[in-house]
Amino acid sequence: MKEMNEAMRAAIFNVFERMYYVFLEPFHDECSEYDVGSSIKFDGALHGELMILVSEELAKTMVQNLLGVESEEVTEQDIEDCVKEAANMICGDFLSKLDQTKVFDLSIPVFIRRPRGFREGNKACSVSFDAESGVFGAVLSLSE
Numbered sequence: 001m002k003e004m005n006e007a008m009r010a011a012i013f014n015v016f017e018r019m020y021y022v023f024l025e026p027f028h029d030e031c032s033e034y035d036v037g038s039s040i041k042f043d044g045a046l047h048g049e050l051m052i053l054v055s056e057e058l059a060k061t062m063v064q065n066l067l068g069v070e071s072e073e074v075t076e077q078d079i080e081d082c083v084k085e086a087a088n089m090i091c092g093d094f095l096s097k098l099d100q101t102k103v104f105d106l107s108i109p110v111f112i113r114r115p116r117g118f119r120e121g122n123k124a125c126s127v128s129f130d131a132e133s134g135v136f137g138a139v140l141s142l143s144e
Helices: 002-019 056-067 076-098
Strands: 036-043 047-054 110-113 123-131 134-143
Touching: 002 076, 002 123, 002 134, 036 076, 047 056, 047 076, 056 076, 056 134, 076 110
Parallel strands: none
Antiparallel strands: 036 047, 036 110, 047 134, 123 134
């Protein structure tokens, strides 16, 4: 469990710092200020789903930094695409950090508008972060 949590944090930091130039700080309380999210399923040595949750302002910052555009140029489609790609990159990075020798199949990420926070279920780990422009959370659920 601790190994998964550390791999998840490392994957999130890696993607946010390298792709979005956003630096996150751990946030220890569960937040309910999420406006958008994305979930992606994976199959292989482990089976499960990763769900990421993002505030609208942080999602806009991610798009701005990734595409080099101004805030007023960011579209809803840009936000959707960016959040789905973030889920894809975080999940892939996380799984490779757990075991580089295993092959995993990833589903196409699904975009979620107004997510209801963390889902109940077989949570392997959940993490929350604060950034200058908003909040981010992720929950990993494993299935049998």
